[in-house]
Each structure stands twice: as C-alpha cells, then as structure tokens.
Amino acid sequence: MTAPRLLHPGAWWLWAVGLAACALRTTNPVLLCLIIAVAGWVVASRRADVPWSRSFASFLRLGMIVIAVRIIFQIFFGVRIPGTTLFTIPEVTLPDWAAGVSLGGPVTLESLMAAFYQGLRLAAVLACFGAATSLCSPYRMLRALPTVLYEAGVAVTVAFTFAPQAIVASRQVREARRLRGRSDRGVRAWSASALPVLEGALDRAVALAASMDSRGYGRRGSSSVSVRRRSVGLVLLGLVAIAVGSYGLLDPSAPALFRIPALGVGAAALIGALVAGGKSTVRTRYRPDPWIGPEWMVSIAGIVAFASFVLVGRMGDALSPSTNPLEVPAVPVVAVIGLLVAALPAWFAPHPPTLASSSAPLVVAA
Template sequence: MAGRITPLPRHLHPVAWWVWAIGLAVAVSRTTNPLLLGLGIGVAALVVSAKRGSSPWARAFGLYLWLGVFIVAVRVVLHVLVGYKFGTHRLWTLPSVDLPGITLLGPVHLEGLLAAAVEGLRLASIIVCIGAANALANPKRLLRALPGALHEVGTAVVIAVTVAPQLAESVQRVRRARVLRGDGGTGLRSVGRVALPVLQDTLDRSLLLASAMDSRGYGRRVEQPPAARRLTGALTLVGLAGAAVGTYGLLDGTAPAATGAPMLVGGLALCALGLWVGGRSVRRTVYRRDRWGGPEWLVAASGVVAAVAMFAQQHRDPMALVLPVDPIGLPALPLLVVGGLLVAALPAFLAPDPPRPRREVRG
C-alpha cells in the first residue's frame, strides 16, 4: 500500500450509496440470467463487507441475504404447489389436486422449477441491493438530505424505523417474563399474552418520544397564510398525479407520446415547486451537511454504469439476459453486463472507509 493515497475515512453522502444500490438493483431487475444475478449479489456483498460502518443498521446485511434465500425457497415451493408446471423434463410427479380454477401439485418439470427459481433469485437480488444500501448508508442520514417540506414526514419515518428493534426487544423481554409465570412462551395462545404488554410498552414509548421531540422544537414552523398552504397542497397533488400519468405513459408503449416524458417531467417539476413553497415555512438548518465530492460521484456513477450496461445489452441482445428454460439451456455470459457489474464493485476499493467509532463501547 506504500505510496497509495487513501482517502480519509468519512461517511459518504447517503444519496451516493442509494444511487449506486438502485443502479445495481435496476440492473439485476432486468435479467433472469443466474450468472448475472449471482454476480450482482456478489458485488453488493463485496462492497458491503468492505465499506459498511459499525452502526446496527450495517450489521443487518446478513439478514437481507437470508431473506433472499427465503424468497427463492418460497418461490420454488409456490411453483411446486400451485404453479403452472410446464416443461418436458419431468423431475417427479406429485398427486395433483384439482380445485375450481386451480390445480395443486401435479408433475414437476425441470423447466418450470428453474424458471421459478431464477424469478425468485431476481427478486432476491433486488432485495439484497436495497439491503446493501441500508447497510452502507444510514437511512436516517438519507432523510437528513430531504427537502425542508418533507422533513417532518422524514422524522416520522425515522421513528417508525427505530421502533422496530425496540419492539423486538419488548417482545423478547415479555416472552421471558411469560416463562417466569410457567408459560412456555410459544404457541398461538401466548400471542395475546405477549402482545398486550408489548403494545402497552410501545405506546408508552411513543408518547414519551413524542413529548421529548416536542420539547426539543420539533414541528416549529412559521405560520403560513391559508392560501399558501392550499397552493402547496394543490401543486404537490397535481404534480404527483402528473408524474403518475407520465410514468404510465412511459411504460405503456401504446399511450400517446405526450402522456409520457413531458407529463412526467412536468409533474415532477410541479412537485418540486410544491415542496419548495411548503419548505419556506420550515425553518431549520442541517448540522454538518453531508458533502458531495469526488468519491460520491464515483460511487453513484458506478451504480449507474451497471444499469446502463444492462440496458445496452437489452437493446443489443436481450436473449443473453435470460436463462433459457423453454427450451432449457445454459445462460450466456454477456461481457458488456459483466463489465458493468464489475464497475459497480469498484467502490469496494475506491470509496473512503467509514470512520470507526473511537471507542469500542460495552456490549
């Protein structure tokens, strides 16, 4: 490492990580090629293990991987259970149950099973990419980058997210307490016994937090005339509607061209205007606003490159992006996409390390 100038450890702008992750997610969402999906998951895992921080969030990436495994398993089980079992290579035959409109079980073919598995894998890859963003960029820091008008909504989301681990803690505590009363703590009957104290606990906590936030100035805003408030609402609503129609227009090839990009852009512009008008009443500043520098550009761009490579490949030869199952065949290895995904792995080596907490705190 001699002579190499390593960037100073710092938190990257969370938006950079999210752009990277969304780029990667978009890329993997376009393919059912298990090689590319595996590569996408591998790239996400590589970058996470190299650049994650030490917050509790960052430790949750493993859970996302397990969630992915679970998704694939569920998809396969559902296929065996209710899926349309096409194909010619029969693996096994289960007794089929004919219900009105649906057939359960029945013969399972390799083609159908593979198709179900890669579909599951595709969804799992997207989830893993989002999990990577979660591990790399604290979602709370992301919300700090929100425009002022959305700040309060953002805070509410933060708190909702914070409640989840506390809820788990409560459940654990109450279940332990149930055991003290000689209750095994499992089974359906114990659900109510656990739920009541937990809900009570959560409610108490929420009220405490709400009042603490109130006392610390949350929700202070300049009084706005009703006309301005209505303007904000109208702009945002119309903008959102426009954006929705625009998105539909873009995705539906049969829609008139005017309902596509122009509507979307117009709608988003209206939304931005509404947020700006609404944000004028919120007076708050941001402590140590995250910088957006070279590493941020690099990280964000590497994710975008992966997505662009995927789209280019789709334009050139879409068949390389799928696992051929009907008939069955080996997946291709489109070098363009492989290159794009490898570019997305660059942040593992080039992004600055996250700062380590100065002290290992008690466990």
C-alpha cells in the same frame, strides 16, 4: 487519501436503487448473483461498526426464504410448464371457475428453474436494500431532506428503520435468552421472541416520534395555508409521476409516455414543491452532510450499472434466459462491466470513522 467520514446517505441510496433496478430488469441468475456479490462486497468494505450495519446478512437470509417459498408455491400451485418431469404429486381437480390455477400435478425441471429465477430476482432486490440500510442510517437521510418533504420523509424513514431496528432487537432478545440458559433456536424460541421484538420496535418508534417532535420536525413557520396545500399537491404529483416513470423504465413493454416524460413531469413537480416550500423554512442544520466528489462517484456508479442493463436489454434477450426450452444463461459483457463499475465504491468511497478515531457520533438521531 480521503479522510474517514460518513458518506452522504443519499449517495448510498442512489447506488442501491440503481442496483435494485438492475435486478428488476433481469432473470439471468449469473447477473443476479453478481448483483448480490457486488452489494455484499461494498457492505463488507465500507460499513461502519454499528449494530444496524449487520442487517445485510438478515436480508440475505430473508432472500433465501423468498426463494424457497417461491419454489414451494411453484410445486403445489404453479402453472404446469411442459418439459423434463422430475416427479408428480397428487393432482386435485378444480372447478371451471378456477381455470388457470392448478393444484398438484407433474413438476418439471423447467418450472422449478423459472421459479428459482424469479425468487432469486426478488432476493437480489432485498440484498440491495439491505446494503443501503447497512451502509447508512435512515435518520441521517431524514435530516438531509428538504422541509417540504418532511411528511413523506418521516413515513419513509419509519418504514426503512423498522427492518434494522427489528434485527437489532431480535439479536438482543436472542442474547438475553442465551444468558438465561434458554435455547435461541427452533420454532418455540422464535415464537417466544416475537413479542419482545415487536415491543422493542414499538418503543423505538415512540422514541423516534418524541425525538422528532422535540426537535421541531413538522414546523410550518409563517407559510400560508395555500402555500402548504400547493406544496403538498406538487409533492404528491411528483412522487406519483416518478413512480410511474420508474415503472416505465423497468418494464420494456410500457408505453413511451410512461418513461422519460413521466420522470420529467415528476422532477418538475418536485422542484416546484421545493421552491414553494423552501421559502418558508424555519429550520437550521447542524453539521450538514457534504455532497462532494465521493458522493458523486458512488451515485454515478449505480446509474452506470443501470444504464448498462438498459443497453443490454435493447441489444437482445440475454437478460431473460429461456426456461422452456431450458438453456444455459448467457453472460453479457456490457452488464458485467456495469456491475464492476458498481463495485468501485468499495475502493473510492471514504472509510467510515471508528469510535476510536473520531469524536463525532456515527449515528445522528432524528
């Protein structure tokens, strides 16, 4: 049995991105609910006992808010899809220049189901990224980045850190209000907590910047200006090409040039940036995170799930059930098998160490 340890953060993020890509390729509510269930099961099985590991529930609540907002927008402003009319709200006649936009009118079951499917898809994506933030610390992800990716890595780390830190600060503020005998529920309580939560998030951002500066992040070493410019240019080219290639893989209607070729160009540019920028690195690592068998298995589980959805998309329309006319969503077996593979990290990923069983810190600060 594998000894308790923290899995490499890159493995968890690759797994979560694979699940999120699956969610973006489908509006099938059965598959979307399975994606959320898989993410929740893995989080419940392999999260560490630290405050930021509880952020998954907050992402689920945010997803429910997204679904509700999407349905409300459909009721008042959405495109009127013909079908079974549930109720009618007063309609406002708009000028000719606002053609295609409706305000009020009949609300059909088909339009509400279409809005629900779209909102559920975004909620599933939020659940996947909530799982990643619950399973690994973004500080450890930043520590694992190559030197040439520091600038992009710092920005991404600060962005990814905001959500879990804001959730932790919100919980602390609510507990403080309860200890003072004040209510922690309702609009008034949330409005009174907004400023302390924002202040706490800003304080943590300043502390993160000071910690990174004291540890020498951003040091250039003896590299010349031309080498740095070449490395930055290759990084930008690689990130843009990978973004375009990822969009091409997620959108079946995208041209073939925006898929594998774009990903290949992006990967080649990033490899060139790593080679050019890595020669002048002056950084050493203390206790680097290993990348061994469990990391490979977790990463491959997410990739297999995404590959199964790509295969199902080429076999038929099971990933996008019709809402006009409304039909019962089909359940493609291949996609379900892929999601079952994505749930395997709940068993073969190593258990995280506990404070009682390990002297190593669970959170490695930047």
